Amino acid sequence: xxxxxxxxxxxxxxxxxxxxxxxxxxxxxxxxxxxxxxxxxxxxxxxxxxxxxxxxxxxxxxxxxxxxxxxxxxxxxxxxxxxxxxxxxxxxxxxxxxxxxxxxxxxxxxxxxxxxxxxxxxxxxxxxxxxxxxxxxxxxxxxxxxxxxxxxxxxxxxxxxxxxxxxxxxxxxxxxxxxxxxxxxxxxxxxxxxxxxxxxxxxxxxxxxxxxxxxxxxxxxxxx
Numbered sequence: 001x002x003x004x005x006x007x008x009x010x011x012x013x014x015x016x017x018x019x020x021x022x023x024x025x026x027x028x029x030x031x032x033x034x035x036x037x038x039x040x041x042x043x044x045x046x047x048x049x050x051x052x053x054x055x056x057x058x059x060x061x062x063x064x065x066x067x068x069x070x071x072x073x074x075x076x077x078x079x080x081x082x083x084x085x086x087x088x089x090x091x092x093x094x095x096x097x098x099x100x101x102x103x104x105x106x107x108x109x110x111x112x113x114x115x116x117x118x119x120x121x122x123x124x125x126x127x128x129x130x131x132x133x134x135x136x137x138x139x140x141x142x143x144x145x146x147x148x149x150x151x152x153x154x155x156x157x158x159x160x161x162x163x164x165x166x167x168x169x170x171x172x173x174x175x176x177x178x179x180x181x182x183x184x185x186x187x188x189x190x191x192x193x194x195x196x197x198x199x200x201x202x203x204x205x206x207x208x209x210x211x212x213x214x215x216x217x218x219x220x221x222x223x224x
Contacts, residue, residue, distance in 0.1 A: 026212040034063040034183070041183075044168045047141050047148045048185050051164060056193040060186040060204060064211045066219050067177045073222050076178070079144045081222065082171045083126060085180055086147045088218030089169060090133055091122035095214065099134055106135040111156065137167070146170040152186070162196075164189040180219050182211055 034040055040063055070076050075084075089095060099117070107117055115132045116122050125131060127147045131139045138155035141148035147170075152163040165186040172179045184207070188196040199207075 026209075026216050029064060029066045029212045029215045031208060032063040032065050034061060036061070038063075040181075043146060043170060044148060044166050044183055044185060047150070047166045047168070050140070051150060051160075051166070052187065052189055053160065054189070054191055054193060056187050056189060056196070058185050058187045059196055059198050060184060060207065062184050062208065062211070064182040064184075064208070064215055066180045066215050067174075068180065068219060068223070070173070070176055070178055072224055073178060074224055075222075076173075078171060078173065081178060082145055082147060082169070084222055085171055085218055086127050086169045087123050087125060088221045089182075089214045090116070090125075090137075091119045092214070092217040092221070094210070094217050102134040102136055106154070109135070140166075141168075145172060160189040160191070160193075162188050162190055162193070180215065182215060184211070 032040065036045075036058075041061075073081070075081060090099075096119075099119075099122075103117055106112055107115075112135050115135055116125055117134060122133070127139055127142060129139055129142045132155045133149070135154050135156075137149040137151050139147060140150045146168055148166060148168045150165070151167050152165045153161045163186075165184065167185075168181070168183040170181040170183070172181070186199075187193060
């Protein structure tokens, strides 16, 4: 019985330490309130409208943010920060497992050879308009300060989808800080999508923690 009690105590303490460690690691990433009337929504509004013919409401809409003093960054060039921030998301550990799963499932399918699959290619890409990532993401808007991708299904399916979304990776300068942002708008773009049920609280929580992982692992690559 003592051995069992020690084991339970050890595993509980380990899990607690891991949780505390994660909270410390991701403490600088936060979520900013956003809805379709928020000024911050304007950067993705055009992309959302382009794939939302029925004006369906989002099942999930969030705005993840991380601020870093400009003097802590390897570069302050906005276009290069945006490219490298985006490259860090797709080539980093946060996307690694998902990338490998997609490689096994979709890479050998016809027409997928021009997609970005390899970590080295994801690191070097400029993420130009029309670029496709792992048969799941397609760049639908590109500017000096943002890379916007459509997600939820294969880019080969251009019409309405039961699972659809816009994911935007953005950088802005605010005084002496760089502001790194990830915005997500997930929804059902089909005609029946207006009746789609919202995701569970557990799914919403997992999505936010995943976003923090993408944010932290990418931004940390940009620090001096």
